[in-house]
Amino acid sequence: MANRHKSYDDVLVNKFENIEYAQAYLLNIVNEESLPIDDALRETIKAMSLATFSKKSGQSIQAVSDFVSKRQKWSSDKLIKLIDQVFSLKVKLAIESSDQDEVA
Numbered sequence: 001m002a003n004r005h006k007s008y009d010d011v012l013v014n015k016f017e018n019i020e021y022a023q024a025y026l027l028n029i030v031n032e033e034s035l036p037i038d039d040a041l042r043e044t045i046k047a048m049s050l051a052t053f054s055k056k057s058g059q060s061i062q063a064v065s066d067f068v069s070k071r072q073k074w075s076s077d078k079l080i081k082l083i084d085q086v087f088s089l090k091v092k093l094a095i096e097s098s099d100q101d102e103v104a
Contacts (some may be wrong), residue, residue, distance in 0.1 A: 041079060
């Protein structure tokens, strides 16, 4: 985000106040760009701002910064909890066979 104009960043951060926008943003990254959940969350946090995510999640800005910069890894349980808390989305895990289209 370093090359964007500050007013653009402000507009984008304000869009994340709309829960439907925030949900769609994260879901799009996971579903359309096929990013793993942790990487999708990192990209979403960058777009919404570390301060906004920190405030909504109750995590310190330093902890959020460490996660975004990959200095710290969050457990699956923590990711699931924060995605529910901040975006009101549920994470479902599935195991698929590589030779079948069925989901267990």
